[in-house]
Amino acid sequence: MRKILIVGAGQSGLQLALGLQAQGYEVTVMSNRTADEIRQGRVMSTQCMFGTALAHERDLGVDFWEDQTPRIEGLGVSVAAPDGSRPIDWVGRLDAYAQSVDQRVKMAGWLETFVERGGKLVVHGVTVGDLDYFARAYDLVMVAAGKGELVSLFGRDAGRSPYDSPQRALAVAYVHGLAPRPEHPDLHAVRLNMVPGAGELIVIPAFTTSGPCDILFWEGLPGGPLDVFDGVKDPREHLRITLELMERHIPWEYDRAREVELTDAGGTLAGRFAPVVRHPVAELPSGGLVLGVADVVVANDPITGQGSNSASKCAAAYLDAIVEQGDKPFDRDWMESAFARFWATAEPVTKWTNALLGPPPEHVLGLIGAAGQLPAVANRFANGFDDPSDYESYFYDPEAAGAYLASVAGA
Structure with a gap:
C-alpha cells in the first residue's frame, strides 16, 4: 500500500485525502489545528462552490451539508453611480446551483470523517526540516497549506x-x-456590486456553524475609500464599518442589512495578498521533492470566487493522476504532469480573475450593460463562474464581444 502525506487540512488537502483513502491508499494528514479548534476559530475565507466543484464532493460522498445550505441559483451584477443609483442591475440564472459552506464547518467535519475512516491525523506545525524527513518516509508528500x-x-x-x-x-x-x-x-443569488474606482461588495448566501447566513465581502482598491479595515480587531467595529460603507456606496444593499448581526465572535476577517502562480515542485535540502497543491501554487484574488472551486478541481486532478500512476514513482516528471493537469482548469481562472482586477475595457462594460437587456448574456456570464474557460470565446476580445452581442440580439 502506497503511503502519502498531505500537509494542510483545507478544501484541497482534505478532499484529496478522503479521495485517496477511498482508493485504498495509506494517507496521513498533518494539520496545525484539531477539528474542534477549526470549528471554534475565526472564519478562514469566503467561498462559493459552483456545480463542477460540488459534483466532485458528491462523487466522494462528502457533501454532508448540501440539504442544509442555501441553494444559490443566480448571480447578479450591480454597478453603483455616485448618486447611489444602479445604472446596471441584473441577475443571471445558473444551470446548476452553487453553495457556500463555512470552511470551519466543512473542514472540521471532513477532518473527523477522515479519522473515523481510519486515516492518520498528526496535529502539529511542519517545518522544512520535518518535510525533509517525511520525504524519505512516504512515497509522495504534498503541501496543501497555503500560508506559512x-x-x-x-x-x-x-x-x-x-x-x-x-x-x-x-x-x-x-x-x-x-x-x-x-x-x-x-x-x-450571489450579488457582485461594483463601485467604480473603489472596489466591490460581494454578498454570498452561506451556511455556518449557527445555520444559514450571508457573507458581506468588501474588496477595496488599496489606498481607496474601501481600504479602511487595517488594524480593526473588534468584530463589532468591523461590522459597523462594513455597514457604514454599504450605506455610503451601495445603499440598496444597506437597505436589507439594517438588522444584521454577526454570526459569532469569529465571524470577521481582513487582510490582503498578492495574486501569484508558483512553480509546483519544491526541492528539499536533502534532494527530496514535494508537490504543491491548490493555492500553494495558484493563489488568485477572491474577486471571482474561485478559490474553493480551484482547490476542488486541483484535488480531483491530482487524485486521478495519483491513481493512474499505479506503482510507478512520483518523480519530478510526474509532479510536473500532475500540475499541468490542474493548470488546464486553473489557467482560465487566473486569466479571468486578473482581468477583473483592472479597470474594465469599453467592450467589457458593453457586455455587462447588455446583460441587463439580454438574459442570454446575463446567464452566460453567470455560468462562466463554473467554467471560466468559456470567457475565452467572447470576453477578452472587442471583436469577439461585438459579434457575440450581435448574434444574441439578432436571435
Missing part, C-alpha cells in the same frame, strides 16, 4: 504572475438577518 514557512519553498513563476503586490484589501463579515433582495425575494 512551507509556501516559500515554491518559487514564484514570474511569467504567470503579472502582479507583485495585493490588488485588493479584503474584509469579510458573516451575518444573520440579511433581508432578501425585494426584486427577487425567493431567489438565492
